[in-house]
Amino acid sequence: MPPLAGQGRCLESVPWRGAPVSPGETTLEVSVSHNDHTGSTLAAHVRQVTGLNPARCYQCGKCSAGCPMAAEMDFRPHDVLRLIQQDKREQLLSGESLWLCLTCETCTARCPNECDPARVIDTLREMVWRDNGGAGAPRHIRAFHKSFLKQIRRSGRIFEFGLVAGYKMRTGSLFSDVGAVPGMLKRGKLALTPTRIKGLDEIRRIFDKCAAAETDAEEP
């Protein structure tokens, strides 16, 4: 979607209430800073990577109203957009909230101004993952992603028994759901040996190239 020139300028004179604005920071300054999107702001990064303009968000809150995880988040989807506009990098990127998004896409489907919060949140998670391997994510969610990706790299497919074992080693929650294993085996839902695809070298190449592209990407 081509970014629209001048989006967000109308906010300049409108007092805004809602997300925190630190002392001394007027809404006028906020609007101007999220409007130019040059340099190394979060908004500029999101815009560069996705073509989406965070300044388009006018805080109607429809995204958060439909978000199934909003009740568990410190920053709900519309707060995320506001914090980007305010360039509150540390506050936004170090928290758990980003990692609680399930990508159900309700926010994106309902946004009246095409801000695509789901894609924006993925973009921020990718930044955090690249910078520090997902520090700040809830431990169990981080462990899940690490185990999951390792399984794909190792086998080309998810071997669920190995996934669960790897996840448990990382989290130390060795006994949660252990009672479920016999039932899963009885129902034929858990394979005991992994299936490795033939094109594993291709999969490793994909992982290596994508990691390299990540490193090469211009730092925000």
Added chain:
Amino acid sequence: MKLGYFPGCSLHATAREFDESLRAMAPRLDLELDEVEDWACCGATSAHNTNHLLSVSLPARTLAISEAQGHESLLAPCAACYSRLAYARHALEADPSLCDPVKDAIGREPPTTVQVLSIVRLLADLAPRIREKVATALDGVQIACYYGCLLARPAELNDVGSVEAPTAMEDVVKAVGATPVVWNQRLECCGGGFSLSRKASVVRLSRSIVEDARAAGAAALVVACPMCHLNLDFRQKAIARRSGERADMPVFFLTQLVGLALGMSATELGLGRHYVSTADFVARLSGQEGAAESASEEIKEVG
């Protein structure tokens, strides 16, 4: 009709009965499934949460192989796989700057022609054929059609006709004689990939789905996603502990419901692999004396 087939990882493990019921049903609807050779995982949630290029490249490789096998359409029954494969096709078309890095990563030409198809779209399109072949009509059986997220959203990848008010699944359910109930939670999220990593959220979200289906008078839930099935079926015991209800709402894959109507057996459809028993539901369908016992025996044997 010949279709490319991408089962995905879940259909070889926790959702084996989705694969079994689909493969068993296919010949009866004149479908030939040609599995993508040496397919790899679509990357699912973990890839798109952490690396956008990876989340496009993993499915792009599978799609490229599918095209090389001559597939015009590729069936991805798992809603999450459907979403990731369809997204990769969409992203490569919408953002040409992705093509070079993806080509470099997969070492093949990025896909440009194959159409990714969800099971709901396929069966909705085949509804007239299904109606003709029904052997055991599910007359008057009340069914809650649960879409979840990824078949309907985002709009660019919607495969069920409408983002907020789809009817594709209901069309299939009507074709087998059943009655779709009117309820509120059919497009809400079940907690998806948090099944392992954030169980409390899954129980909270899935509980409202099961309770709403029950309040609407549904005799069963129908899904088209392995993660939805896991959260609503496997986790129903945990939900019941929380709500004080019984874990007695059977959760069928859409293919299983159609298979039952086509006259296929519980064994063929993998009904014994479920956590919430489907025996009573199946027995009521056949409506015969002693049917409940024979159905539950058959279902137990599979387990």
